[in-house]
Amino acid sequence: MVFVWSYLADGDPLYTLVQVATNDLIILIAFAPIVGFLMGLNEVPVPYDTLLLSVVLFVVIPLTAGYLSRRHILRTKGPEWFERQFLPKLNTVSIIGLLLTLILLFSFQGEIILENPLPHSPHSHSADDTDIPHLRNSLRVELALEATPP
Template sequence: MGLFERYLSLWVALCIAAGVALGVGFPQVFEALAQFEFASVNLIVAVLVWAMIFPMMTAIDLSSLRAATKQPRGLVLTLVVNWLIKPFTMFALGYLFFRGLFSNLVSADDASQYIAGMILLGVAPCTAMVFVWSQLTRGDASYTLLQVSVNDVILIFAFAPIAGFLLGITDLTVPWNTLLLSVVLYVVLPLLAGVLVRRWLLKRGGMQALEKFQHGVKPLATGGLCLTVLMLFAFQAQSLISQPFVIVLIAIPLIIQTYLIFGIGYVGSYLLRLPHRVAAPACLIGTSNFFELAVAVAISVFGLTSGAALATVVGVLVEVPVMLSLVYLMNKLAPATDRRAHQQEGK
């Protein structure tokens, strides 16, 4: 594991601090940067998200989809949690807290925005960071790749309809054109580019050429992640400084959702007798969020300084420390998970 992955929490914390400091110190600069938009898409954020996503997309082997029939239980668990449970529990928690428990603490309009941001997080299962979580839990790298490949394909078709349906329930006007443009821009095109580059490299020099390329562009993904986090917190610096209480309010249901989805995933993996190497990525891919996509869509649909964008940024804030705690818990549960799986094999 590289230096970046080993100290991920530290780098993200430093980028958050730097972003807030720069946003407060030079607000005019970031207000100007926020104006670089085309079709409601901030071009700077788009470039950074692409830099972060594209290297990961070169690892997607669409031919691995055929392997799903060989060991389908872990994949089925992931898909059920990601697409039939997670988006709706996120909506339910957002509605419970901001339309119920916190209704006297925020305005109705702000509540709708925060719920919208949470929905975008809930409809975007992890695609990139799951490789880090899988590595930290000693998960099966090939099976993790299979899960990511299948999720990316489903994401292309399911993200916009589910997000649009749930956003409609919050009484917000759903800008379908922008939502669909975001899916194409942040999912379809990077995936297509990654697949084409992968095939070209494999034809040119085999796995050695591909691995050399992936090693070379790895700093691009690292820099993209750090700069994305820095820019997002710089754009939201004034809101974060002026509304610290709101940050706490948003973080509460997000943290509950993360542990809830992990619990559902782990119980499912235990009942299905999945070995730890499969159960770990199966649980964590749904627990974690594709926050790059959620943030980019929130900015495109609702604006850089919107409550929805703020909610997705808070998602970034809580993501890393909470996920690291679940990585630790998953590793602690590994012996029990494997004993359960071996009982199935012995029958």
């Protein structure tokens, strides 16, 4: 997805490659310990085999498949065919895949997004409080109440 976004934004493909490669190497090593630690802080038990499985499914398998398919295509069809035929087709498929991924993500999460449109905090105001002077005065009152000793 990062490559597709970079392509759509007319980014530098070599810089993107270095960023993605570095990120993947860090994820291979640090994802499971970091997520395990952070989930433990929130007292959410996540087994390490689940974390390791997610690294294998979402990082190791795609990287290996990409490496092996590229190597196979270069060996059987040659670099010129890879550059002129395969990459333009893959580019189109990648953009369609990105759009389908976004559609699926938002369609599965649509109900949750609609039920919780804004984050709630004790000091958040309702969507109707668009009057700036009113918000400013409310904030002054809240700050004055917090500063007043009990």
